[in-house]
Amino acid sequence: MAAAQRMVVVGGDAAGMSAASRARRLRKPGELEITAFERGHFSSYSACGIPYWLGGDVEGPDALIARSPQEHRERGIDLRMRTEVTELDVAGQRVRSRDLESGTEAWHGYDHLVLATGARPVRPPLEGIDARGVHGVQTLDDGQALLDGPAGSSGRRAVVIGAGYIGVEMAEALTRRGHEVTVIERAEEPMSTLDADMGALVRDAMCGMGIEVVTRTEVTALRTGPDGAVTAVVTEGKEYPADVVVLGLGVRPETSLAEAAGLPLGESGGLLTDLAMRVRGHENIWAGGDCVEVWDLVAGRSRHIALGTHANKHGQVIGANIGGGYATFPGVVGTAVSKVCDLEIARTGLLEAQAAAAGLRFVAVTAESTSRAGYYPGARPMTVKMLAERGTGRLLGVQIVGREGAGKRVDVAAVALTARMTVEQMTALDLGYAPPFSPVWDPVLVAARKAAAAVRAAGG
Structure with missing residues (x-):
């Protein structure tokens, strides 16, 4: 044998x-x-x-x-x-x-x-970055360390450095635990996985939830006390008191x-x-x-x-x-979904900067709609941004920001991207409809109609 x-x-x-x-x-x-x-x-x-x-x-x-x-x-x-x-x-x-x-x-x-x-987790080489009370969030051990420290009790001052997925999700978690939360982001808007115009919607919502959002700001150091614990986050123009600091700078x-x-x-x-x-x-x-x-x-x-x-x-x-079989992983289209409190955030495909870097000529449109039929109780506003290739009309990317019912709509776009559909083809998709679930024209299809019109107007 x-x-x-x-x-x-x-x-x-x-x-x-x-x-x-x-x-x-x-x-x-x-x-x-x-x-x-x-x-x-x-x-x-x-x-x-x-x-x-x-x-x-x-x-x-x-x-x-x-x-x-x-x-x-x-x-x-x-x-x-x-x-x-x-x-x-x-x-x-x-x-x-x-x-x-x-x-x-x-x-x-x-x-x-x-x-x-x-x-x-990305840990920039800053003074004080390894101080007690500074946490990355990547493993269950990291989560336990947070709860075992100041973040485990309410009424503390928390600073989140970075406003990507982990940053905004941790801002929500800390807010719900009763902390005073500040998020510092060096980009123009939070959620750099969205275009800036869509990120602005996220910033407005976070501010409305009582989270202080500071953008276009670089962290230069972290202050520590005599006991070696973090006491403040320092930027070029200001210090933000902190009992706990969470790194949301990506991985x-x-x-x-x-x-x-x-x-x-x-x-x-x-x-x-x-x-x-x-x-x-x-x-x-x-x-x-x-x-x-x-x-x-x-x-x-x-x-x-x-x-x-x-x-x-x-x-x-x-x-x-x-194990003796055969399987492959063909690739991804870049789909991700998240939330901060009741705001749902989703994207798939390319952002404008990514499409430009790939050498693609494109049109970009934004459509406003609602999660349900406008007359049905509980209908919430939703913004859908869509990118399509000029000339061919091929779908290149979709971003969605809205309340309940917004986030998972990105899956329709993810399938369309994988199938290399055009926005014109998307307008004919047979999606489920009933007033409690969607307007007659689903928000993704509203954006597709608008994108198809923009492709025709732009010509080759």
Whole structure:
């Protein structure tokens, strides 16, 4: 009988454990031995749920865990917690691990290596950035650290640096916990994943919720007290008192191990893979989740987009391939949805700057509509922005800002982008209608009609 192949997984969250679980279902323990390493205290959890745990919407951290380490072990996966992989020996097909509790180190050989090392919060090299009370929000350990500090009790002064998805979600969570919240963003408007005109709608809504939003402002330092805890966030013109600071500056791929081993990285620092999620140039090394770059189907280039939906799909693809099947991940269109209090924020495809950078000529339109028939109780306003390619009319991107019922409408646009539909074709989509759910013309189709007219008016 042939010896079992060895699968080693670095990272015990979405991509890594999805890959391990799928491979285990396809291959018997006698055919494939699976060892996974996770340096944190939790496995297979929803990092996207951390702001809602901190805001009190869900219980945590247990409610955010899909499968515990013990459950993975019962399914034939040797998951070693609080164990960090410190070195990759690609030529020797082995990894070095270190037990964070005992300090014990060991080498482990592999036939298949899966890198699912995730991403790390951006921490700019500012004075005081490592002070007590300054938090990134990437893991359940990060969330627990926040609750164990000043953020866990109400009435504190909280400053969020950065107004991307994590920034605005954490601003809501801290507001709901009874804190006085200031958000500082260096861009023109919050949510740089939207065009500035749509970001302005988010800023107005946040201000209406009692959140102070400071834009076009660069943080220069963080003040600390005699005890080493943060006391203020310093900008060029002002200081903002702070008992707790949350970094919402985005994330970067955690690929330090891969870089040291000479594996190929893209412009963002993410690992480069083929459609099967195999690291380019390495037959038996795979990568998925927030540590990789993905192919943007609209822009026609690779990008780093950190989302749990992608990570789980990557893991399924990797596990299927290691398990003896064949699967691919063709790419993404850049769909994301979020909220701050009752404001829903969604986008898919390209922003104006991204379309211009891709060399595309386009028209952009904005349409105002409502979530339901205007006469039906509870109808809420909604703004839809749509980009279409000049000449062809191909849909390039959609952004939506509104109240209840706005966010998930972006899925229609995501499907249209994937199918490479024109805005003219979109106007004929047979979408569901009833007054409690939509006007006769759904807001996305209102925008598509307006975009189609703009394409005709612009000519070639």
